[in-house]
Amino acid sequence: MDYIMEEKFLAYLNEIYLLKQAVALLEYDSQTGMPESASDQRSEVISYLSGQIFHKEIHEQMPEFVAYFKENPEQLTEFGEKVFEKVLKNYDLNHKIPEDRYQLFVQTTAEAHHAWLKAREAKDFNFFAPYLSKIIELLQEFIPLWHTDQKTPYDVLLDQYEPGLTTEELDRVFGTLKEGILDIKAVLDKKESIDTSFLNRYVPKELQKKYVTYLVDELGYDFSRGKLDDTVHPFMLAINRNDARITTRWDEHDVSMALFGVIHEAGHGIYEQNIDPQYDKTPLSTGVSMGIHESQSLFYEILVGGNYAFWQYQYPKFQEMMDGIFDDIDLETFYQGINQVKASLIRIESDKLTYPLHIIIRYEIEKMIFNESIDIQEIPKIWADKYEEYLGIRPQNDLEGVLQDVHWSGGSFGYFPSYALGYMYAAQLYAAMNQEFSVPDALRTGNYDLIKQWLTEHIHQYGASKQPNELLLLATGQSLDPNYLIDYLKDLYLN
Amino acid sequence: MDYIMEEKFLAYLNEIYLLKQAVALLEYDSQTGMPESASDQRSEVISYLSGQIFHKEIHEQMPEFVAYFKENPEQLTEFGEKVFEKVLKNYDLNHKIPEDRYQLFVQTTAEAHHAWLKAREAKDFNFFAPYLSKIIELLQEFIPLWHTDQKTPYDVLLDQYEPGLTTEELDRVFGTLKEGILDIKAVLDKKESIDTSFLNRYVPKELQKKYVTYLVDELGYDFSRGKLDDTVHPFMLAINRNDARITTRWDEHDVSMALFGVIHEAGHGIYEQNIDPQYDKTPLSTGVSMGIHESQSLFYEILVGGNYAFWQYQYPKFQEMMDGIFDDIDLETFYQGINQVKASLIRIESDKLTYPLHIIIRYEIEKMIFNESIDIQEIPKIWADKYEEYLGIRPQNDLEGVLQDVHWSGGSFGYFPSYALGYMYAAQLYAAMNQEFSVPDALRTGNYDLIKQWLTEHIHQYGASKQPNELLLLATGQSLDPNYLIDYLKDLYLN
Numbered sequence: 001m002d003y004i005m006e007e008k009f010l011a012y013l014n015e016i017y018l019l020k021q022a023v024a025l026l027e028y029d030s031q032t033g034m035p036e037s038a039s040d041q042r043s044e045v046i047s048y049l050s051g052q053i054f055h056k057e058i059h060e061q062m063p064e065f066v067a068y069f070k071e072n073p074e075q076l077t078e079f080g081e082k083v084f085e086k087v088l089k090n091y092d093l094n095h096k097i098p099e100d101r102y103q104l105f106v107q108t109t110a111e112a113h114h115a116w117l118k119a120r121e122a123k124d125f126n127f128f129a130p131y132l133s134k135i136i137e138l139l140q141e142f143i144p145l146w147h148t149d150q151k152t153p154y155d156v157l158l159d160q161y162e163p164g165l166t167t168e169e170l171d172r173v174f175g176t177l178k179e180g181i182l183d184i185k186a187v188l189d190k191k192e193s194i195d196t197s198f199l200n201r202y203v204p205k206e207l208q209k210k211y212v213t214y215l216v217d218e219l220g221y222d223f224s225r226g227k228l229d230d231t232v233h234p235f236m237l238a239i240n241r242n243d244a245r246i247t248t249r250w251d252e253h254d255v256s257m258a259l260f261g262v263i264h265e266a267g268h269g270i271y272e273q274n275i276d277p278q279y280d281k282t283p284l285s286t287g288v289s290m291g292i293h294e295s296q297s298l299f300y301e302i303l304v305g306g307n308y309a310f311w312q313y314q315y316p317k318f319q320e321m322m323d324g325i326f327d328d329i330d331l332e333t334f335y336q337g338i339n340q341v342k343a344s345l346i347r348i349e350s351d352k353l354t355y356p357l358h359i360i361i362r363y364e365i366e367k368m369i370f371n372e373s374i375d376i377q378e379i380p381k382i383w384a385d386k387y388e389e390y391l392g393i394r395p396q397n398d399l400e401g402v403l404q405d406v407h408w409s410g411g412s413f414g415y416f417p418s419y420a421l422g423y424m425y426a427a428q429l430y431a432a433m434n435q436e437f438s439v440p441d442a443l444r445t446g447n448y449d450l451i452k453q454w455l456t457e458h459i460h461q462y463g464a465s466k467q468p469n470e471l472l473l474l475a476t477g478q479s480l481d482p483n484y485l486i487d488y489l490k491d492l493y494l495n
Numbered sequence: 496m497d498y499i500m501e502e503k504f505l506a507y508l509n510e511i512y513l514l515k516q517a518v519a520l521l522e523y524d525s526q527t528g529m530p531e532s533a534s535d536q537r538s539e540v541i542s543y544l545s546g547q548i549f550h551k552e553i554h555e556q557m558p559e560f561v562a563y564f565k566e567n568p569e570q571l572t573e574f575g576e577k578v579f580e581k582v583l584k585n586y587d588l589n590h591k592i593p594e595d596r597y598q599l600f601v602q603t604t605a606e607a608h609h610a611w612l613k614a615r616e617a618k619d620f621n622f623f624a625p626y627l628s629k630i631i632e633l634l635q636e637f638i639p640l641w642h643t644d645q646k647t648p649y650d651v652l653l654d655q656y657e658p659g660l661t662t663e664e665l666d667r668v669f670g671t672l673k674e675g676i677l678d679i680k681a682v683l684d685k686k687e688s689i690d691t692s693f694l695n696r697y698v699p700k701e702l703q704k705k706y707v708t709y710l711v712d713e714l715g716y717d718f719s720r721g722k723l724d725d726t727v728h729p730f731m732l733a734i735n736r737n738d739a740r741i742t743t744r745w746d747e748h749d750v751s752m753a754l755f756g757v758i759h760e761a762g763h764g765i766y767e768q769n770i771d772p773q774y775d776k777t778p779l780s781t782g783v784s785m786g787i788h789e790s791q792s793l794f795y796e797i798l799v800g801g802n803y804a805f806w807q808y809q810y811p812k813f814q815e816m817m818d819g820i821f822d823d824i825d826l827e828t829f830y831q832g833i834n835q836v837k838a839s840l841i842r843i844e845s846d847k848l849t850y851p852l853h854i855i856i857r858y859e860i861e862k863m864i865f866n867e868s869i870d871i872q873e874i875p876k877i878w879a880d881k882y883e884e885y886l887g888i889r890p891q892n893d894l895e896g897v898l899q900d901v902h903w904s905g906g907s908f909g910y911f912p913s914y915a916l917g918y919m920y921a922a923q924l925y926a927a928m929n930q931e932f933s934v935p936d937a938l939r940t941g942n943y944d945l946i947k948q949w950l951t952e953h954i955h956q957y958g959a960s961k962q963p964n965e966l967l968l969l970a971t972g973q974s975l976d977p978n979y980l981i982d983y984l985k986d987l988y989l990n
Contacts, residue, residue: 015543045513049517225532
């Protein structure tokens with residue numbers, strides 16, 4: 001058999017992949033270097049090319065390929081089958097969405113983003129509410145078209161970010177997780193908080209950059225296939241696996257921000273850099289889901305970067321490279337400082353313990369929006385009430401509350417749970433890894449290769465060729481269990 | 496009349512313009528930030544999108560538009576006419592080139608570039624010669640297809656970079672220019688050379704950057720619609736007029752390199768930033784020709800940056816911002832230093848006087864290749880002989896000689912003359928400007944706006960909506976006259 005159609009199919013997918021690489025760079029640049037005056041022109045380029053991509057994914061030759069391989073599955077190699085499965089899923093999902101409605105959705109999110117910025121300035125949800133309503137209405141229109149066999153409308157959204165995930169499952173794991181965290185928090189609330197002001201000492205950007213560059217290079221981020229740039233809202237973006245870039249912002253009065261920020265993004269980057277080259281030029285050459293991606297960044301940021309053993313090895317180097325700024329701070333104090341718990345109104349400023357509560361709040365509200373059709377106007381109050389209930393603090397305005405995150409303005413509902421999922425995955429992977437070798441021992445001796453190799457073998461290499469739950473099962477022998485994270489947090493905070 | 500077809504035509508051109516902006520960023524990034532490991536993937540993206548652009552410029556709906564507006568010119572507004580004229584010229588030029596031959600040409604230049612790099616390492620033209628031959632053969636195949644009414648094959652190539660320019664004209668002006676330069680050189684050769692070693696004092700990159708950024712901002716380069724990045728081979732690239740980026744390399748032991756390099760690129764950038772917004776989204780929103788573009792960069796680099804009056808105002812500021820490094824060097828010595836004449840084998844290291852001789856040598860050889868079909872193997876010897884004859888120095892190997900420039904590996908024959916043309920244009924513009932106000936007085940008082948406004952009024956605003964010779968005539972009242980440059984150089988060196 002000569003698989004001529006598969007060859008044509010792969011060549012067609014490569015065209016999509018080439019366009020996606022261009023869009024990736026256009027987006028990267030717009031957040032790292034582009035003069036702001038050029039933002040209108042840039043949006044126009046990005047939306048034009050994104051339209052081309054959508055068109056190729058759903059129209060042009062795609063319907064023909066889909067029909068052909070459904071009819072003649074034997075015309076696909078084993079590899080081609082995996083690729084087709086992924087393509088088909090996206091096709092099935094989107095081909096029922098009328099192109100003009102999709103365009104309207106894209107346009108609405110662009111407008112909503114502006115409205116969100118305006119609302120933030122005014123600290124007033126009312127500027128944003130009408131646009132949010134429009135987005136939600138459009139999603140409610142799309143959900144029946146996207147729907148395959150999910151039980152509730154919100155399940156349809158969840159599935160797009162974490163294939164196979166359901167509200168039933170999330171209710172269960174988030175229920176357990178919430179309880180576990182609140183128990184730990186109750187104990188900690190009785191303890192006295194420690195002085196962490198040393199973390200606000202002035203550290204010049206160049207010093208910070210030198211150390212953190214050394215560090216993530218040691219951890220396995222390959223600078224010959226990536227780079228570190230400055231930005232406002234840090235992110236990792238892989239144009240392809242040889243060009244997986246990370247970004248950070250620097251605060252010369254908060255050394256921990258860029259330090260853990262860069263470790264986090266490097267975790268994302270290491271994932272992309274180590275996807276099997278066989279998936280090049282196909283939609284499998286990327287992380288499998290938002291949750292699994294976040295598991296890799298959080299593994300490095302928290303399970304590695306928050307680990308006592310890690311700092312046993314690194315702290316003397318850190319002290320040395322910080323030019324004496326932390327010479328009077330001993331390892332114990334530093335370690336306590338970076339792991340301190342303090343409830344925060346802002347998700348991205350949260351500590352390691354209460355972080356999942358921020359996510360659970362968003363999850364509960366999103367579920368209410370799509371499964372219970374609550375009034376949009378009610379959201380700020382619901383939000384504030386939940387923060388008061390779970391975290392014991394209440395936002396004084398919408399900027400500290402419902403307006404803090406960009407996701408909803410982009411129409412990303414069902415995305416937030418990924419953050420907490422990634423955290424739970426990371427803890428479960430950490431436990432599984434410890435079955436094979438002592439991770440603390442590896443950290444204590446700077447043997448980071450061992451860790452990277454394990455993650456590459458069990459996660460990275462597969463790209464998007466397996467389902468998230470399948471990956472987790474293969475790597476850890478179990479499906480998702482929130483108790484790994486709870487145990488890890490107990491160990492971190494109560495021992 | 497409602498000009499519906501023109502609207503469609505402009506929308507179609509905008510698609511091409513959007514694709515070109517993407518390619519521009521992909522190329523910019525590949526020379527300023529991309530990890531080298533990603534170069535294969537990047538080439539693939541660029542060549543895919545370039546293919547799309549070529550396809551849209553010549554095929555798809557273009558033949559229909561061309562036929563329609565040729566038949567119905569009254570369906571074009573005055574603005575549409577200008578745009579159509581430009582588009583038609585490109586269409587007429589390229590539509591006879593078979594697409595597979597064009598692809599082969601693109602591929603051959605990519606291979607030739609690699610061969611050129613290899614030849615440079617070996618300092619041996621023989622590694623490059625076979626690829627150069629292939630490129631020349633392909634160009635010789637294209638020339639009859641491109642040909643409209645030019646007299647010689649090389650005229651066909653010249654016209655692509657400087658519309659309207661002929662070998663007859665160039666023979667005339669280069670003849671005069673060569674003679675004028677050699678006369679001045681003969682006088683200078685009898686003078687003693689001065690000590691310029693102070694220009695090699697160590698100056699930290701950050702100091703250099705601070706001054707030169709301040710300086711080009713003063714001169715009128717708008718950083719809010721551009722930026723300055725590091726690179727290996729400096730260039731300016733305008734993604735659009737709100738995003739005209741400049742690049743430089745830094746030598747901490749040669750302060751003049753980045754200083755005049757950045758002024759030069761800023762001159763290009765100021766041009767692009769000041770094109771009339773009415774030409775946005777059309778092929779008129781760019782510089783009109785390589786020669787006119789170079790006239791703007793050289794105007795700033797040499798006519799401004801090499802001007803005594805300019806340094807009368809700037810030198811105290813320069814001294815101050817250089818942290819005392821040049822406190823013992825007086826203005827006179829500095830000025831003599833930056834304008835020193837010393838024949839060089841390498842074009843880009845050349846002084847202000849002998850620079851055009853480098854160009855004239857290349858012009859003469861290119862003309863021999865296309866109009867006299869000389870043997871490619873002979874080029875290194877011809878090159879060396881000409882350097883010995885005109886500049887009195889002879890390359891000891893091919894790296895110092897024929898392999899020094901990248902242009903031929905990219906198939907750019909007919910491009911080199913632009914550099915000398917730009918220089919002559921710049922001197923002629925300088926003379927014309929002096930008719931309206933004293934440029935030295937403006938420089939002596941830091942009144943740079945006056946200069947920028949004059950250049951914008953006479954050159955920048957028009958974008959590519961006029962022919963180069965038409966622009967020059969309008970701006971100076973005369974067609975190209977090399978004596979302006981000769982007079983300027985006499986004034987600079989013999990007074």
